[in-house]
Amino acid sequence: MSLVDLLRTQCAEAWSAAKATARLAIGLPDYDAYVEHMRARHPDATPMTREAFAVERMEARYGRGKSRCC
Known part of the structure; x- marks a missing residue:
């Protein structure tokens, strides 16, 4: 491996x-x-799609249907 490749x-x-x-x-x-x-x-489970993952993480962070102020 050359120095350029390493860098x-x-x-x-x-x-x-x-x-x-x-x-x-x-x-x-x-x-x-x-x-x-x-x-x-x-390995047996199918990962969520990127979109489903984003929704699940937002719900986990901010709550499901809960109103939260700052």
């Missing part, structure tokens, strides 16, 4: 880590991590 790989890994950290900091769930978890720990 490219390290930059890509650092960027992925930075994106994950930013998502956690602002409360956005990580769909890709969820899918990896499902494949590793629950």
Whole structure:
């Protein structure tokens, strides 16, 4: 592996880590991590779609049908 390839790989890994950290900091769930978890720990189950995952996470965070002020 050349030095350029190594640097490219390290930059890509650092960027992925930075994106994950930013998502956690602002409360956005990580769909890709969820899918990896499902494949590793629950191979028989079908993962939710990205849209269903987003809805489920919002409901889990803010409550189902509950009104919440700031």
